[in-house]
Amino acid sequence: MSSVAQPAPDPAILERRAEIVRGLAAIVGERWTIADEDELRAYETDALTAYRQVPLAVALPATTDEVSRILAFLNRAGVKVVGRGAGTSLAGGALPLADSVVVGLSRMNRVLALDTANRTIRVEAGITNLAVSQAVDHLGFFYAPDPSSQLACTIGGNVGMNSGGAHCLKYGVTTNNLLGLTVVLMDGTVIELGGEHLDSPGYDILGLMTGSEGQLGLVTEATLRILPKAEGARPVLFGFNSSEDAGACVAATLARGILPVAIEFMDRPAIRICEEFAHAGYPLDVEAMLIVEVEGSPEEISDQLERIVAVARETGAVHVREARTAAEAAAIWKGRKSAFGAMGRISDYMCMDGTIPTGRLPEVLTRIAAICAGYGLGVANIFHAGDGNLHPLVLYDVNDPEQLAKAEACGADILRLCVEVGGCLTGEHGVGIEKRDLMRAQFDQVDLDQQMALKSVFDPAWLLNPAKVFPLDGRPAPARAA
Amino acid sequence: MSSVAQPAPDPAILERRAEIVRGLAAIVGERWTIADEDELRAYETDALTAYRQVPLAVALPATTDEVSRILAFLNRAGVKVVGRGAGTSLAGGALPLADSVVVGLSRMNRVLALDTANRTIRVEAGITNLAVSQAVDHLGFFYAPDPSSQLACTIGGNVGMNSGGAHCLKYGVTTNNLLGLTVVLMDGTVIELGGEHLDSPGYDILGLMTGSEGQLGLVTEATLRILPKAEGARPVLFGFNSSEDAGACVAATLARGILPVAIEFMDRPAIRICEEFAHAGYPLDVEAMLIVEVEGSPEEISDQLERIVAVARETGAVHVREARTAAEAAAIWKGRKSAFGAMGRISDYMCMDGTIPTGRLPEVLTRIAAICAGYGLGVANIFHAGDGNLHPLVLYDVNDPEQLAKAEACGADILRLCVEVGGCLTGEHGVGIEKRDLMRAQFDQVDLDQQMALKSVFDPAWLLNPAKVFPLDGRPAPARAA
Numbered sequence: 011m012s013s014v015a016q017p018a019p020d021p022a023i024l025e026r027r028a029e030i031v032r033g034l035a036a037i038v039g040e041r042w043t044i045a046d047e048d049e050l051r052a053y054e055t056d057a058l059t060a061y062r063q064v065p066l067a068v069a070l071p072a073t074t075d076e077v078s079r080i081l082a083f084l085n086r087a088g089v090k091v092v093g094r095g096a097g098t099s100l101a102g103g104a105l106p107l108a109d110s111v112v113v114g115l116s117r118m119n120r121v122l123a124l125d126t127a128n129r130t131i132r133v134e135a136g137i138t139n140l141a142v143s144q145a146v147d148h149l150g151f152f153y154a155p156d157p158s159s160q161l162a163c164t165i166g167g168n169v170g171m172n173s174g175g176a177h178c179l180k181y182g183v184t185t186n187n188l189l190g191l192t193v194v195l196m197d198g199t200v201i202e203l204g205g206e207h208l209d210s211p212g213y214d215i216l217g218l219m220t221g222s223e224g225q226l227g228l229v230t231e232a233t234l235r236i237l238p239k240a241e242g243a244r245p246v247l248f249g250f251n252s253s254e255d256a257g258a259c260v261a262a263t264l265a266r267g268i269l270p271v272a273i274e275f276m277d278r279p280a281i282r283i284c285e286e287f288a289h290a291g292y293p294l295d296v297e298a299m300l301i302v303e304v305e306g307s308p309e310e311i312s313d314q315l316e317r318i319v320a321v322a323r324e325t326g327a328v329h330v331r332e333a334r335t336a337a338e339a340a341a342i343w344k345g346r347k348s349a350f351g352a353m354g355r356i357s358d359y360m361c362m363d364g365t366i367p368t369g370r371l372p373e374v375l376t377r378i379a380a381i382c383a384g385y386g387l388g389v390a391n392i393f394h395a396g397d398g399n400l401h402p403l404v405l406y407d408v409n410d411p412e413q414l415a416k417a418e419a420c421g422a423d424i425l426r427l428c429v430e431v432g433g434c435l436t437g438e439h440g441v442g443i444e445k446r447d448l449m450r451a452q453f454d455q456v457d458l459d460q461q462m463a464l465k466s467v468f469d470p471a472w473l474l475n476p477a478k479v480f481p482l483d484g485r486p487a488p489a490r491a492a
Numbered sequence: 493m494s495s496v497a498q499p500a501p502d503p504a505i506l507e508r509r510a511e512i513v514r515g516l517a518a519i520v521g522e523r524w525t526i527a528d529e530d531e532l533r534a535y536e537t538d539a540l541t542a543y544r545q546v547p548l549a550v551a552l553p554a555t556t557d558e559v560s561r562i563l564a565f566l567n568r569a570g571v572k573v574v575g576r577g578a579g580t581s582l583a584g585g586a587l588p589l590a591d592s593v594v595v596g597l598s599r600m601n602r603v604l605a606l607d608t609a610n611r612t613i614r615v616e617a618g619i620t621n622l623a624v625s626q627a628v629d630h631l632g633f634f635y636a637p638d639p640s641s642q643l644a645c646t647i648g649g650n651v652g653m654n655s656g657g658a659h660c661l662k663y664g665v666t667t668n669n670l671l672g673l674t675v676v677l678m679d680g681t682v683i684e685l686g687g688e689h690l691d692s693p694g695y696d697i698l699g700l701m702t703g704s705e706g707q708l709g710l711v712t713e714a715t716l717r718i719l720p721k722a723e724g725a726r727p728v729l730f731g732f733n734s735s736e737d738a739g740a741c742v743a744a745t746l747a748r749g750i751l752p753v754a755i756e757f758m759d760r761p762a763i764r765i766c767e768e769f770a771h772a773g774y775p776l777d778v779e780a781m782l783i784v785e786v787e788g789s790p791e792e793i794s795d796q797l798e799r800i801v802a803v804a805r806e807t808g809a810v811h812v813r814e815a816r817t818a819a820e821a822a823a824i825w826k827g828r829k830s831a832f833g834a835m836g837r838i839s840d841y842m843c844m845d846g847t848i849p850t851g852r853l854p855e856v857l858t859r860i861a862a863i864c865a866g867y868g869l870g871v872a873n874i875f876h877a878g879d880g881n882l883h884p885l886v887l888y889d890v891n892d893p894e895q896l897a898k899a900e901a902c903g904a905d906i907l908r909l910c911v912e913v914g915g916c917l918t919g920e921h922g923v924g925i926e927k928r929d930l931m932r933a934q935f936d937q938v939d940l941d942q943q944m945a946l947k948s949v950f951d952p953a954w955l956l957n958p959a960k961v962f963p964l965d966g967r968p969a970p971a972r973a974a
Contacts (some may be wrong), residue, residue, distance in 0.1 A: 127743035127851040130879070150749035172696070185699065186668050199938060206849040211917040211927065211934060212943045212961065213708075214654070217667065217699030226695075238749030261609035267632035267720030309791035367688040368610035398610070435693040445693065452693060456681060461694045463949040467942070479694065 014418075014443055016063065018479055019109035023089055027066055030089055034069040034111065037079045040119070042145030044068035053094065053112050056119055057159070058102040060360075060408060061443055065092065070114045072456030074200060074230040077113065081228065082198025084111055091196070093224040095136060095164030098157075100361050100443030103171060103223050107477055113228060115166050121145050122231065129236050130189060130206050135166030135229045139173075142234060152235040154181035157438070158347055166229045174438035176272045176346070177303075179396035181200045181237065183438060190233035193219060193226075206233055212281030218464065223440050224475040226468040227251030240305035243271060245342045246315055248322045253277060253391075256298035257371035259325040260395045263302070264368060268317055273396035274301040275344050277375070280390040280403075287352030288343030291338070300395065301346055334387075349392045357388070357430075358408040359458045361401055362421050363439035364428030368398040374431060378402050378424055385420040387413070399437035400428065403485040406440045426451050441479045449481055462486055496900075496925055498545065499959055501591035505571055509548055512571055516551040519561045524599070528551035535576065535594050541583040542842075542890060543925055547574065547588030552596045556674055556682060556712040559595065563710065564680025564740065566593055572955045573678070577618060577628070577646030582843050583924030585653060585705050588958055595710060597648050603627050604713065611718050612671060612688050617648030617711045621655075624716060633718040636663035639920070640829055648711045654703030656920035658754045658828070659785075662879035663719065665920060667702040672715035675701055675708075678951045688715055700946065705922050706957040708950040722787035725753060727824045728797055731778030731811030735759060735873075738780035739853035741807040742877045745784070746850060750799055755878035756783040756828050759857070762872040762885070764833075769834030772827030773820070775811045782877065783828055803810040831874045832885075834933045839870070840890040843883055844903050845921040846910030850880040851934075856913060860884050860906055867902040869895070881919030882910065908933050923961045929964055944968055 023030075027045075035043040044050055045067045055062045066089070071077045086090055090110035092233040097104050106112050118134035119141070125131075126149055133142060139160040142153040156175035157163050163173070169191065174183040183188065190204035210216065219226055250256040260273055276284065276292075276299045285292040292299060300322075304314040319330055333339035353359055366374050375391065378400075382389040388405035400425055406417035425435050425445065429452050435445050449458065462480055465472065470489035494825045505512075510525075512964035517525040526532055537544045548571070553559045566573055572592035579586045588594050600616035601623070607613075608631055617625060621642040624635040632806055638657035639645050645655070651673065656665040663669065672686035685698040693696065701708055732738040742755055758766065758774075758781045767774040774781060782804075786796040815821035835841055848856050857873065860882075864871040884906055888899035907917050907927065909936050917927050931940065944962055947954065952971035 124848065125851055126747035126749075128849045129746055130849070149747075182664075182668065185696065186664065201939065201942070205916060206914055211923045211931060212939075213946055214699050214703050215943065215946075216665065217696050217702075218946075220699075221696050238751050242897055264611055265608035265631075267608075269720050306788070307792050307795055310789050367607065367610040367612070369607055421932075432688050434687060441693045449693060457683065459693075460683070460949070461697065464695055464697075464946065467945045468950060 014447055015482065017482060019107065023066070023109040026087070030087060030111065031067050032469060033083050033087070034080065037083065038069050038071050038076055042070040046334040048399070053106060056099040056102060056104040057147065058100055058105070058442065058444055060125070060342065060414065061102045061105050063106050063108055065110050065112045066108065068112040068114055068330065070117050072117045072277050074194065077228055077230050078198045078200050080113060081194050081196055085197050085471070085473060088471065090476055091232065092475050093166070093170070093228045095167030096138065097163045098159040098163040098167065099171065099440065099442055100363065101439045101444040102380045103440050103442035103478065105443050115164065115230070118230060125206070127153065130233050131236050132231065132233045133165055134231055136164050139163050139165060139168055146236050150239050152239050153234055154178070154237055155184050158250050158350060165232050165234070169220050169229050169232060171438065171440035172224065174397070174399065175272055176394060179273060180269060180271045185217055187235045188216065188232060189230050189235055191216055191219060192231035193229050195227045196471070196474050199386045204233065206421055219439065223442065223479055225465055225479060226474065227242055241307045242311060243303055244315065245301050245303040245333050245339055247292070247329070247331045247342060248300045249293040250298045250326055250328040251296065251376050253298045253375040254372040255326035256300055257375060258299060259327065260371060261320050261369050262321050262325050263318060264396065266317070266321060268314065268321070269452055270301040270302045270304045270314070270318065270396065273394070275391065275393050275395035277391040279388065280349060280392045283352050283356060283390065284345040284349050287355065288341070288345040288348050290341045295330055301342055328454070353390060353403055357405040358452060359403040359405050360417050360421050361403050362424050363437050364400045364425045364433055364435060365437040366398045366400060366428050366433035368396070370431045371395065371398065374400070374427060377427055381423045381427065382420055383452035385416045387416060387420055394437070397432065397437065422448055443478055446478060447481050449479070455484055460482065496929055497964065498589065499964060501589065505548070505591040508569070512569060513549050513591065515565050515569070516549060516562065519541050519565065520551050520558055520915065524552040524554070535579070535588060535596070538579040538584060538586040540582055540587070540924065540926055542896060543584045543587050545588050545590055547592050547594045548590065550594040550596055552599050554599045556676065556773055559676045559710055559712050560680045560682050562595060563676050563678055567679050567953070567955060570953065570955070572958055574957050575648070575710045577649030578620065578644045580607070580641040580645040580649065581653065581789070581922065582845065583921045583926040585922050585924035585960065587925050588599060597646065597712070600712060601728040602724060607688070608633065610688055612715050614713065614715045614716050615647055616713055616823060618646050621645050621647060621650055628718050631882040632721050634721050635716055635718055636660070636669050637666050640832060647714050647716070651702050651711050652704065652706045653712060653920065653922035656876070656879070656881065658756055658876060661755060661876065662751060662753045667699055668965060669717045670698065670702060670714060671717055673698055673701060673711055674713035675711055677709045678953070678955050683709070686715065705921070705924065705961055707961060708956065709948055723789045724793060725785055725787035726793050726797065727783050727785040727815050727821055728780045728800065729774070729811070729813045730784065730809040731775040732780045732808055733778060733810055734855040735780045735857040738782055741782060741804050741809065742853060743851050744807050745800055745803050746878065747801070748803060750796065750803070752784045752786050752796070752800065752878065754783070754785045755876070757873065757875050757877035761870065761874040762831060762874040764832050764836060766827040766831050769837065770827040772821070772823045772831050774827055778811055783824055835885055839887040841887050842899050842903050844887050844906050845918050846882045846907045847913055847919040848880045848882060848913050848915035849912050850878070851879065852913045853880065856882070856909060859909055863905045863909065864902055864970035867898045869898060869902055879919065880915065904930055925960055926961055929963050931961070940966065
């Protein structure tokens with residue numbers, strides 16, 4: 011178990027477990043209520059596996075109305091709620107509390123409406139990210155945010171964490187591609203935010219809900235903006251003798267007004283591991299590699315690639331390889347997209363998620379290497395360089411408590427560095443449990459009070475995913491549940 | 493004076509006017525404090541000239557620190573504050589109250605930092621929208637949101653209203669192009685939101701502030717995302733024998749996965765008025781016209797235009813004219829951008845700002861014509877069709893109280909129609925005073941209570957631009973000012 015403390019469970023809630031389970035079963039049916047200890051184990055962790063906690067029970071509703079009745083019931087009973095999509099959070103966003111009920115949205119996975127003239131699709135929150143793009147692919151559209159976990163992760167989770175992906179350099183993150191939400195508040199009230207239209211009168215509660223990590227309400231449906239697919243896309247690989255050169259190439263490309271769809275960075279350890287796993291044809295004799303993808307018509311692709319290759323050569327690229335065929339392009343991306351899995355085969359790791367101003371890349375990479383060396387830990391860097399969204403993977407042995415503590419301290423130092431250079435603690439993974447106690451590195455108590463006051467407006471008793479995002483001390487006294 | 497009621501001024505505040513003016517002068521100096529009745533007239537209205545009210549006084553600060561001291565002083569004194577950029581609001585967002593102080597940000601108009609590698613520019617809130625693009629033009633970049641008032645309107649006002657413009661079809665509105673803000677809260681606290689980086693941990697208060705119409709805090713600085721300019725751009729004109737055909741062309745273009753930079757719509761009255769003013773070469777024998785602009789390399793432009801022209805011909809275009817030269821392109825846009833001014837020369841008008849799902853365009857245009865005919869009023873339609881963002885100009889005589897009342901009722905009917913078909917009350921102009929009492933057409937009391945609770949978190953005494961956005965009845969009792 012990790013060092014970020016969990017609050018002690020409320021014994022009065024634990025005692026009323028049987029009654030709570032009966033209440034849930036009365037709403038969703040016994041088949042969709044999980045109370046058996048073994049079955050509950052499937053919900054004890056998410057992709058941040060260093061943290062584990064079996065919940066009180068799990069409910070798997072099929073409709074917004076069922077979600078509303080579950081929350082109204084649990085609100086009356088004063089029981090905490092943790093929402094869950096596919097459980098792919100790398101920040102422990104879906105980690106249960108011992109006295110909480112997990113509400114899993116995985117059964118709510120339908121496409122509800124599709125309107126290409128308005129470029130919108132209406133889906134239930136439990137649909138996977140990739141299924142959205144698949145549903146509109148034959149019409150020539152796609153849904154832009156593409157987390158590495160897109161095969162599994164759900165739209166509801168994407169909204170909760172404001173997820174990004176390799177292609178958000180050009181297309182933005184979830185909040186830039188979201189038009190409307192149906193949300194159930196903790197008292198069971200169902201609210202509609204936004205709609206099928208651009209903008210809305212009044213305050214932007216839609217935006218506020220996005221990235222709020224399941225703390226303000228549970229998202230049950232979403233209206234997403236779909237975009238026309240480009241005619242074609244092609245990646246090019248660049249190898250450099252130093253991370254500094256690669257960082258300079260990123261900065262110079264963007265400064266010249268070239269905006270690729272994606273600029274992905276890998277350092278030497280990452281290149282080696284991915285190449286062994288995916289046989290993508292990555293160069294093994296370089297210190298850093300960039301995958302730059304451009305899209306458009308064949309002429310536009312050629313024109314952009316020519317300019318990008320010129321910038322790369324000026325900034326010291328020693329290896330240049332354009333994908334000549336669809337198979338080569340797929341291999342290049344397969345290596346990148348399988349990076350986290352490939353890394354997991356050879357070592358446990360903590361995937362950090364800081365963001366920095368792009369111009370500071372070379373300096374920050376050098377300092378990350380020094381920080382990790384100071385703890386005696388290995389590090390591999392694989393990240394969205396165009397956005398300045400870093401993903402240093404700090405390597406350690408999860409079964410060695412001393413190494414775990416070192417990895418956590420090392421990760422915290424890296425994120426403090428991101429804040430110090432004008433960046434922030436998270437790019438797309440959220441705060442969750444992982445960075446909860448680091449929030450003070452970014453915000454003072456005035457800032458935190460302001461944010462927590464907003465939570466109290468939506469969830470006065472602090473029952474929704476309460477142990478996350480904000481440090482446990484310095485919180486407002488929760489109101490009594492209604 | 494119009495029919496939307498203003499709250500009665502507080503006589504105790506009016507009595508203390510001299511003392512309040514002295515307090516302001518002690519902060520910004522006498523030169524930048526306006527208390528003379530004649531000079532105050534310059535601040536009595538904005539672009540919604542049907543509403544006029546001279547404020548108690550005006551303060552023109554030069555720094556964030558001065559804004560902070562002004563708000564802290566007025567908060568202690570319990571005096572209401574209306575923030576003002578250039579006063580170009582079409583919704584009366586900058587309309588003063590008799591017992592309010594206007595805080596004008598026009599002196600704060602500097603560029604503070606520019607970082608092309610990070611694609612960001614840091615500016616003071618009083619800089620004009622166009623000055624931002626001009627500051628980065630020589631580097632090959634631009635700032636995407638482009639309201640028609642971009643020569644005059646300020647970035648602070650753009651943030652307050654979440655402004656858009658003709659090109660937001662491709663590039664989004666203000667909230668999609670904003671990375672960070674410095675905001676002064678009513679008690680004088682200065683907060684930093686976002687930064688130079690993508691995303692932020694915690695809740696999206698940056699997004700919440702955007703479009704909050706100066707009711708949560710006063711924006712003094714902003715970090716904006718700048719974008720590389722396309723290699724070139726070219727508009728094409730299409731004429732149609734009916735608005736239905738033009739609407740069908742918009743829907744079909746988007747449904748085929750073509751995403752132009754802009755799709756602007758004009759109906760017959762609008763075409764005639766703009767052509768007389770700008771001599772843009774618009775066809776005078778059609779019922780509706782579209783300006784569709786595409787951008788990219790010459791090949792990409794040609795390719796896109798070919799596909800769009802094919803769609804237009806299929807949907808009944810009877811007039812097709814591609815701009816062949818830069819001069820022709822400029823003339824086409826000059827006609828569109830001068831539309832509101834040209835209209836103002838021949839008639840007073842109310843510019844409505846509803847948004848609808850794009851697919852409902854033909855039906856809604858037919859019903860708008862019927863609504864206006866029912867009131868015996870003329871209407872001209874000029875709007876961002878690709879976004880479904882309508883701008884019907886309801887024509888009336890501002891000096892005829894009966895016509896004013898009819899125009900207001902007619903405008904309200906049009907906006908209710910937008911809500912009825914699944915759209916909303918505003919696209920980019922905000923609610924302001926104009927649509928305040930129409931908010932109940934979109935939101936029930938539960939929704940409004942939720943939004944107003946957020947205002948109370950930031951501004952417990954409801955001193956910031958309080959007479960706007962929310963109907964005067966059904967508000968929470970304000971806390972006493974600290």
